[in-house]
Amino acid sequence: MTKTRIFILYTGGTIGMGPKDPTDVNSALVTQSWEQLQQYMPSIHPDGYFSSIRNIEFEYFSFPELLDSSQFDVRHWVMMANEIEKRYDSFDGFIIIHGTDTMAYTASGLSFIFENLAKPVVVTGAQLPISHTRTDAITNFSNAIHIAGAKAFGLTPINEVMVCFNDRVFRGNRSTKASTNDFEGFVSPDYPSLVELEETIRVKHSDLLPRPEGKFRVNTNLNPNVMVLTLFPGIQPRHLSKLIDDEEIDGLIIKTFGSGNAPCTPEFLAVLESAKKRGTSILFITQCLQGRVSLGKYAASDVFEPLGVISGGDMTTEAALAKMIWVLGQKLNKSQQENLLQTDLRGEVTYR
Ligand code: ASP
Numbered sequence: 001m002t003k004t005r006i007f008i009l010y011t012g013g014t015i016g017m018g019p020k021d022p023t024d025v026n027s028a029l030v031t032q033s034w035e036q037l038q039q040y041m042p043s044i045h046p047d048g049y050f051s052s053i054r055n056i057e058f059e060y061f062s063f064p065e066l067l068d069s070s071q072f073d074v075r076h077w078v079m080m081a082n083e084i085e086k087r088y089d090s091f092d093g094f095i096i097i098h099g100t101d102t103m104a105y106t107a108s109g110l111s112f113i114f115e116n117l118a119k120p121v122v123v124t125g126a127q128l129p130i131s132h133t134r135t136d137a138i139t140n141f142s143n144a145i146h147i148a149g150a151k152a153f154g155l156t157p158i159n160e161v162m163v164c165f166n167d168r169v170f171r172g173n174r175s176t177k178a179s180t181n182d183f184e185g186f187v188s189p190d191y192p193s194l195v196e197l198e199e200t201i202r203v204k205h206s207d208l209l210p211r212p213e214g215k216f217r218v219n220t221n222l223n224p225n226v227m228v229l230t231l232f233p234g235i236q237p238r239h240l241s242k243l244i245d246d247e248e249i250d251g252l253i254i255k256t257f258g259s260g261n262a263p264c265t266p267e268f269l270a271v272l273e274s275a276k277k278r279g280t281s282i283l284f285i286t287q288c289l290q291g292r293v294s295l296g297k298y299a300a301s302d303v304f305e306p307l308g309v310i311s312g313g314d315m316t317t318e319a320a321l322a323k324m325i326w327v328l329g330q331k332l333n334k335s336q337q338e339n340l341l342q343t344d345l346r347g348e349v350t351y352r
Pocket of ligand 1: 070
């Protein structure tokens with residue numbers, strides 16, 4: 001049997017945390033080293049189950065500074081992408097151990113950064129530290145090994161960036177954190193789970209992205225000058241204008257009501273119009289957990305398309321943000337960028 005090689009990248013997160021004051025279990029959680037985390041995973045030791053029975057070889061790399069994922073920004077996405085790029089040819093699959101807070105953002109970001117990805121990249125973490133007696137870390141991590149090391153289990157490798165959590169495997173750019181404490185921490189409101197993980201594992205082939213034909217490439221041209229704004233009843237256009245009247249904001253994502261509805265007052269429209277004139281791309285997504293933007297369904301959304309507002313369809317906030325950061329980072333003219341913004345690039349959106 002040939003060896004299956006899995007690369008594990010440890011970035012931080014609750015999964016490996018412990019109390020700051022070891023004598024006080026209620027003190028704030030802080031990250032701990034890979035060595036401490038690994039102690040709780042006997043199955044990945046060289047003489048453990050995965051290596052001795054399944055012939056899997058693991059290699060690890062730990063971020064020099066392990067962080068709570070609330071501290072991450074796009075530079076961390078680039079660091080992760082670079083670590084995977086270095087090892088892309090010599091491994092069958094990749095696991096990123098990550099905090100849950102921004103896991104869906106990272107998974108979305110990496111899905112755009114990786115062009116022609118032909119291997120599984122599984123992002124996972126846990127709601128409770130691995131040292132906790134009721135931890136969900138073991139389930140999540142073991143599932144991630146099965147998906148990243150598909151070959152060793154007779155499964156089809158999935159060539160996507162995924163979020164693996166509580167017996168669910170979601171396309172990364174379709175996932176969102178839905179609970180601060182439930183073991184079912186993530187949902188994929190507009191796209192089915194890619195795998196059924198029960199007593200047996202069933203990969204849902206018809207829901208996967210096709211295998212790419214081109215060569216794998218890491219494209220880290222990113223533009224972080226992007227803002228996300230949630231509408232609320234009574235939002236003051238003059239406040240909005242103070243916030244976005246800035247040459248440096250190249251992209252604005254507005255989380256609208258329902259299917260793309262927003263205030264249609266002349267003042268509100270004027271703010272968007274002047275942002276557009278300055279060259280800011282504006283994308284509407286919905287603030288509802290599930291469903292899509294359909295500009296023109298109501299008179300309350302019909303006025304925005306003529307202004308040059310782009311529909312984000314059923315994209316999650318995380319996918320819309322990551323897509324804008326990536327698309328606006330590409331060396332293209334504005335209209336080419338805006339075409340890309342309304343194109344399904346990595347299975348992140350369905351337009352109907
Ligand atoms: N604050 C933690 C983090 O995102 C939460 C977690 O991992 O569950 O790193």
